[in-house]
Amino acid sequence: MKSASRTVLHAAHGRVMALMLSLATMIAPQEARAHFSYSDPRIIHVTENADGNVEIFMRMPVPLALLPEDWKGNAETRLPPFAVSTGNSAALDVSALDLTNPELAAVLERSLTVQMDGETLQPVLRAFRVWHDSDRPRFGTAKTAIAALENNSEPKPVPYFDATLDIRLALPGINLNRDMRLTSSLGENFQVIEKFGTVVKFHRSEGTETKAIIGVLDVSFPPVTTRLQTLRNAALSGAEHIYLGLDHLGLILLIALAATGWRQALGWASAFTLGHIITLAAGLYGVAPAASWFIPVIEIGIALSIVLAGVAIFLKANSAIGWVSLFFVGLIHGYGFAASAATALFAGDFDPPVLLAFAAGLELCQFAIYALVLPAILIFDRYMPMTPVSWRRAVALGIALCAVFATLSRLSVVSGAFAVA
Structure with missing residues (x-):
């Protein structure tokens, strides 16, 4: 179990670094390589x-x-x-x-x-x-x-x-x-x-x-x-959902940038997870539109939530980020997962312990990422020179710009262009 946790931690660290280092390259348009959506597994x-x-x-x-x-x-x-x-x-x-x-x-x-x-x-x-x-x-x-x-x-x-x-x-x-x-x-x-x-x-x-x-x-x-292996696999799937998703990593970084301390960051992350799990469970019980437009629209909502959070931090409107707002953002993200892979992942005889194990994996992976990111933020705060636009605001704006381009790309999906870059 320690080996699996270490693997998740290293993978999460790699994904966080990749996100921060590739902001510029993500903005550049990319060529489409196949004509089918990755929304449906x-x-x-x-x-x-x-x-x-x-x-x-x-x-x-x-x-x-x-x-x-x-x-x-x-x-x-x-x-x-x-x-x-x-x-x-x-x-x-x-x-x-x-x-x-x-x-x-x-x-x-x-x-x-x-x-x-x-x-x-x-x-x-x-x-x-x-x-x-x-x-x-x-x-x-x-x-x-x-x-x-x-x-x-x-x-x-x-x-x-x-x-x-x-x-x-x-x-x-x-x-x-x-x-x-x-x-x-x-x-x-x-x-x-x-x-x-x-x-x-x-x-x-x-x-x-x-x-x-x-x-x-x-x-x-x-x-x-064994039953323990089944629950462990569900927890690892929850962790993978975080560190393999740039959307989630972007939101985690924005929460860390906006928070004033450990307790606030982890509290906000828990609010996001709570909303995420509620709509995940709702989607499993069929409380979600079945129309083909639903998943792309939810994907647009996820990208827009990151745009708004990044802009709020850049404008120093940190009051826009809190328990309530992140809870509603979590609701949107949860429906995105429930409408695609999660429908198959948990479909059939509904097993609440498996869903709870999945939620635990989500939360533990988020905490692991914060354990890596928050100390780095404190170090940057101490040694980065004071400028009219702080480094936190600059990074938040960069994440928001990436999310803008993701939003535009997903708008093409809604309009019927299912060629995915």
Whole structure:
């Protein structure tokens, strides 16, 4: 446990330093590398059917599954695989969406590789289903995933870059009482993969173990998972949510810059966490709009909250930052997580201890970052020369400017430009 905590602490320190050193580079426009949003995670369920064989249900954006590795994003002139031209855009070719299409079946089977006790296995494709992003059913539990794949409605033309793919894979003769590793090279050459999340739910008779990762898929499950390990994994997921998110790190730095001492900084951080957990839990119970615009709008709200906090510090309006304001900011941030990866991370049989462990991970990671940042701020205060614009105000303004550009980028998502830089 000490090793895991040390890893989280070092990673948090690295992310904080990276944020402070890269303010200028973040402002520069960046080229889009892929045409799908990272707001919606890839969701994977690993289960055993009534015959004792392993089945895998996976949901992901169609472009992640089907685009070639050398796809050039907005600069690409080729028609995507399994697509037909519809003027200035592309739609999935309904005639090609058939299990009898060997090329399509081969592509989908390669979307996931499984290792059991070190032995590499290739899952067999059993079924697949394509949805428009706005029409897809729930997929957060094994039961809803099975129902989505058993839908017998006829496939309809779907815009290629607004499409979701559900697939059902099988591993005959295999059970879950073994060490399992899931890997996939999908999207490894896309810049968007650096922000793309995957949630894997491993359903055993003893219970469900959930792991959430960012980036290229590589996740392992030991033969047996204890209750303590499940809670520890939830806590680590909470910590990762902080130190892997520039939005959260930016807000933590602003709180540290505005606070007059340790107690005030930690109190404000706790108010933020409280709001975050309330809307996270609310989202899990479905108290959130299901429309496709909701996640992008929440993302804009998160970026704007950082802009306003940074400007308030720069203008010396520190009274604008306090328990109440940070509690409401936490509400916005919590809905952002609940609407995407958290829906899958905690969906199914609601387990309050897992959510509390996740919250503990959030809080402990924040405290670890403050333990690194607050002493550094005191040192800077002591040795930085006095100027009309203090270094604290300058850094706050820099963070606010970065958030302005993030806001503009997310506005393009709301307007329908889902090409993510």
